[in-house]
Amino acid sequence: MISNNMEKALNEQLNAELFSSYLYLSMAAYFESKNWFGFAKWMKKQSEEEYGHAMKFFGYINEVGKKVTLEKIEKPKNEWQSHLEIFEEALKHEQYITKRINDLVNLAIKENDHATNNFLQWFVKEQIEEVSSVQKIVETLKLIGDQAGSLFMLDHELGKRE
Ligand code: FEO
Numbered sequence: 001m002i003s004n005n006m007e008k009a010l011n012e013q014l015n016a017e018l019f020s021s022y023l024y025l026s027m028a029a030y031f032e033s034k035n036w037f038g039f040a041k042w043m044k045k046q047s048e049e050e051y052g053h054a055m056k057f058f059g060y061i062n063e064v065g066k067k068v069t070l071e072k073i074e075k076p077k078n079e080w081q082s083h084l085e086i087f088e089e090a091l092k093h094e095q096y097i098t099k100r101i102n103d104l105v106n107l108a109i110k111e112n113d114h115a116t117n118n119f120l121q122w123f124v125k126e127q128i129e130e131v132s133s134v135q136k137i138v139e140t141l142k143l144i145g146d147q148a149g150s151l152f153m154l155d156h157e158l159g160k161r162e
Contacts, residue, residue, distance in 0.1 A: 003111055007066040009104055010116070014057040015071050016100055021050035023093060026076040027086050038159025039083065045161045046090075053123070060119050083151065084141040091134045098127040 002010075028043035061068050080086045101123045108117035137158075144150040 002064045002066055002113060002116060006107060006111060006113055006116055007061065009107055010057055010061050010066070011069050011071070013100060013104060014054050014061070014068065015073065016097065017050055017054035017057060018073050019076070020093065020097060021047045021054060022073055023076040024050060024090070026078050027080075027090065030078060030080060030086070036083070036155050038155035038157065042158035042161045053126070056122070060116075064115065084138065087134060087138045087141055091131065091138050094127065094131045094134055098131060101127055 024043045024047035028040045028047060031037070031040035031043060058068050077089075080089070101120060105117060105120050105124065108114075108120060137154075140154060144154065
């Protein structure tokens with residue numbers, strides 16, 4: 001049995017995943033506007049993934065007989081100063097999402113909610129990947145500094161994301 005408290009927390013996470021999707025879409029729009037199409041494609045894919053995460057919560061909440069309640073999605077930032085600033089923000093955001101997922105697991109354990117704990121384990125694993133992939137890009141951007149040629153190469157590389 002899923003508690004009302006857990007239902008609320010799951011709906012809040014659904015909203016946080018939708019915001020993630022919106023934030024990465026805003027980052028994609030920024031890159032598009034600056035003609036960095038590889039970076040833009042990577043961010044669009046990231047945004048789609050986040051929408052997928054939100055839909056996993058949507059599906060689970062319904063599956064356990066609770067109700068999805070959609071709330072307002074916060075307006076994302078839309079201006080940045082550099083590639084590095086964007087990816088550092090993405091990294092901070094993923095660390096924040098990881099904390100939220102861990103808090104949800106803690107709540108499931110506290111409530112003896114094994115079903116939700118089991119459902120959340122997919123996200124625990126996914127967050128390791130999410131943080132790691134953004135972290136790698138942050139490190140690469142730090143190495144690149146202001147070498148335009150290397151930045152173009154990274155743009156080409158990230159544009160290959162399927
Ligand atoms: Fe859905 Fe990037 O966490």
